[in-house]
Amino acid sequence: MEPFQFIIPFMKxxxxxxxxxxxxxxxxxxxxxxxxxxxxxKKEKTIYSAVQKKDENGQDIDVEVKFTVADVRRILYLKxxxxxxxxxxxxxxxxxxxxxxxxxxxxxEGYIKSRFCKPCKFLVxxxxxALSHREGAYDEISDYIMNIITYLVLNRPYxxxxxxxxxxxxxxxxxxxxxxxx
Numbered sequence: 001m002e003p004f005q006f007i008i009p010f011m012k013x014x015x016x017x018x019x020x021x022x023x024x025x026x027x028x029x030x031x032x033x034x035x036x037x038x039x040x041x042k043k044e045k046t047i048y049s050a051v052q053k054k055d056e057n058g059q060d061i062d063v064e065v066k067f068t069v070a071d072v073r074r075i076l077y078l079k080x081x082x083x084x085x086x087x088x089x090x091x092x093x094x095x096x097x098x099x100x101x102x103x104x105x106x107x108x109e110g111y112i113k114s115r116f117c118k119p120c121k122f123l124v125x126x127x128x129x130a131l132s133h134r135e136g137a138y139d140e141i142s143d144y145i146m147n148i149i150t151y152l153v154l155n156r157p158y159x160x161x162x163x164x165x166x167x168x169x170x171x172x173x174x175x176x177x178x179x180x181x182x
Contacts (some may be wrong), residue, residue: 010153016131018076040172050063067154068160077159085159086162088158096153102116111140145168
């Protein structure tokens with residue numbers, strides 16, 4: 001447990017602590033229903049979907065749900081704002097990964113979690129599972145996850161809500177078979 005003594009308190013006090021600690025249980029039927037009717041309105045920058053719920057008489061009724069960047073921020077308590085940057089200089093990110101002990105080549109297409117020291121690997125693992133929009137391949141780290149970790153550890157402002165919402169919008173346009181919102 002010695003190598004993790006600094007990582008655990010950091011994660012508990014980070015801006016993404018709620019996303020790391022709380023696991024939301026979603027029924028597959030709810031996910032299918034949400035993604036079946038989902039659409040994105042570019043003008044309003046809002047995701048719309050219809051879900052069913054029971055009324056007072058026990059009848060199923062369709063209810064429209066709308067979802068924005070502000071909702072991501074509010075639900076996950078991300079403590080960011082719209083003015084925070086969403087782009088990170090690549091040189092800063094790569095340099096930071098080397099300082100975290102990354103043993104791979106940063107110019108490769110994919111970044112591999114197993115190439116970190118154990119405490120950093122644990123941090124990366126938790127962030128990938130909490131915030132990634134993928135169903136599998138948890139050993140690979142996406143660029144946007146790298147950026148989130150970089151700005152979290154450096155304690156710099158970063159618009160995590162916007163980045164997560166952008167990937168939700170990408171999911172609206174792509175294959176909709178059982179996506180797991182984290």
